[in-house]
Amino acid sequence: MDPKERILVGIDTPDLTRAESLVRSVAGRVGGIKIGKEFFTAQGPEAVRKLVGDDSLFLDLKFHDIPNTVAGAVRSSLRMKPQILNVHASGGRAMMTAAAQAAQEEAAALAVPKPLVIAVTVLTSLDDEDLVAVGQQGPASAQVERLAALTQDCGLDGVVCSPREIAVLRAACGPDFKLIVPGIRPTWSVAGDQKRIMTPSEAVSIGADYIVIGRPITSAEDPAEAADRIAMELAGH
Numbered sequence: 001m002d003p004k005e006r007i008l009v010g011i012d013t014p015d016l017t018r019a020e021s022l023v024r025s026v027a028g029r030v031g032g033i034k035i036g037k038e039f040f041t042a043q044g045p046e047a048v049r050k051l052v053g054d055d056s057l058f059l060d061l062k063f064h065d066i067p068n069t070v071a072g073a074v075r076s077s078l079r080m081k082p083q084i085l086n087v088h089a090s091g092g093r094a095m096m097t098a099a100a101q102a103a104q105e106e107a108a109a110l111a112v113p114k115p116l117v118i119a120v121t122v123l124t125s126l127d128d129e130d131l132v133a134v135g136q137q138g139p140a141s142a143q144v145e146r147l148a149a150l151t152q153d154c155g156l157d158g159v160v161c162s163p164r165e166i167a168v169l170r171a172a173c174g175p176d177f178k179l180i181v182p183g184i185r186p187t188w189s190v191a192g193d194q195k196r197i198m199t200p201s202e203a204v205s206i207g208a209d210y211i212v213i214g215r216p217i218t219s220a221e222d223p224a225e226a227a228d229r230i231a232m233e234l235a236g237h
């Protein structure tokens with residue numbers, strides 16, 4: 001894979017003009033655009049499709065509901081032609097299986113490539129204490145591993161994980177299971193609110209397939225230059 005293809009840029013804004021300007025600046029310099037709840041909820045599916053154009057779309061809506069509803073949401077989201085979409089692994093086996101099946105069937109019906117269906121294990125904003133408060137005993141890391149195994153068993157394509165989980169999940173889930181990793185900071189950027197960070201090259205060298213990068217690119221004075229710099233670092237320059 002061309003190293004720059006591993007970079008997915010998180011466009012976290014409700015504002016159409018700002019989003020368009022960011023997408024224009026990184027076009028052709030990165031592997032894809034990640035759109036989450038903020039832009040989607042403000043602007044809707046038509047705007048997402050128009051914004052992303054020919055670029056790859058990671059639709060980060062993290063579905064979590066009863067299986068029938070998630071399957072419907074996955075089918076509806078295929079009209080935006082995402083290359084990657086995601087659900088919460090804690091929605092359970094039936095929900096994940098329904099999501100994977102819906103993606104497969106709807107992609108065939110629309111004659112579009114089947115997106116990678118990815119699961120979020122444990123949100124990195126939750127620590128061990130938060131998990132206990134919602135009735136989940138044991139360390140977050142054990143829950144991450146358990147949910148990644150369940151995700152793989154349900155036939156999904158991979159998980160979103162933090163940098164510190166890459167090595168363990170790569171070893172546990174094998175080479176074909178996709179690991180999509182936020183919390184990435186080049187050495188020349190500020191950490192912001194991300195705590196467990198890793199550089200792009202480190203993350204890829206230990207097994208990340210895709211790295212999700214937001215502010216180091218979107219808040220840079222020159223987002224195109226920042227994207228190029230990260231791509232060059234990934235290519236070993």
Ligand code: C5P
Binds near residue numbers: 036183215
């Ligand atoms: O600006 P920054 O590089 O921190 O943005 C990272 C992107 O990845 C944001 O869209 C954020 O919502 C998302 N994300 C994250 N940590 C997770 C999961 C998703 O930062 N554990």
